[in-house]
Amino acid sequence: MVINTYQQYDFPCVIGGGVADHQEKLEDHMMNLVQMLATRCITPFRAEVQSKLDTFTQVQETLEKWLKVQSQWMSLVLVFTGGEIAKQMPTESKIFKTTDSQWKKIMERVAEQKSVIGCCQNDLLTSSLPKMQEDLEYCQRKLETYLEKKRGVFPRFYFCSNSDLLKILSIGTDPN
Numbered sequence: 001m002v003i004n005t006y007q008q009y010d011f012p013c014v015i016g017g018g019v020a021d022h023q024e025k026l027e028d029h030m031m032n033l034v035q036m037l038a039t040r041c042i043t044p045f046r047a048e049v050q051s052k053l054d055t056f057t058q059v060q061e062t063l064e065k066w067l068k069v070q071s072q073w074m075s076l077v078l079v080f081t082g083g084e085i086a087k088q089m090p091t092e093s094k095i096f097k098t099t100d101s102q103w104k105k106i107m108e109r110v111a112e113q114k115s116v117i118g119c120c121q122n123d124l125l126t127s128s129l130p131k132m133q134e135d136l137e138y139c140q141r142k143l144e145t146y147l148e149k150k151r152g153v154f155p156r157f158y159f160c161s162n163s164d165l166l167k168i169l170s171i172g173t174d175p176n
Helices: 003-009 019-037 040-080 083-088 090-112 116-120 123-153 155-159 162-170
Strands: none
Touching: 019 040, 040 083, 040 090, 040 116, 040 123, 083 090, 083 123, 090 123, 116 123, 123 155, 123 162
């Protein structure tokens, strides 16, 4: 049966790499399933093919959310895990620390998984990602507001990028 060939496409989950390859293969397999659904002879297998397509769609959506949250988390982790900025933004720092602990717990669970599909169907991952994304976006907006205030105080900061300004502000107490 054609569906059984898709059993081999549950790839090992590699943290920190190879995600683009997984996404590309996933899209290819989804296209193949859509093409199968369009044929006349699929009738006896329609439910199985549709089920597999639904699973792949869910995995794709979860991967996209996951990568977005990971990107946001990576851009904020150094800002809110210590230093002057975290002290000056205690509310946002607390929200970030909660999200950070959730992120680490999810990543520990993910490391235990042996497959992409099983990993992306993890209830903790799928239920936590939207809230984490919302909290990280909130922290990002507040950080941008904070940086704009600093630029208002010292107009030369308008010529610095956000990353450079964060670097300047975070080492502001270190004279070297």
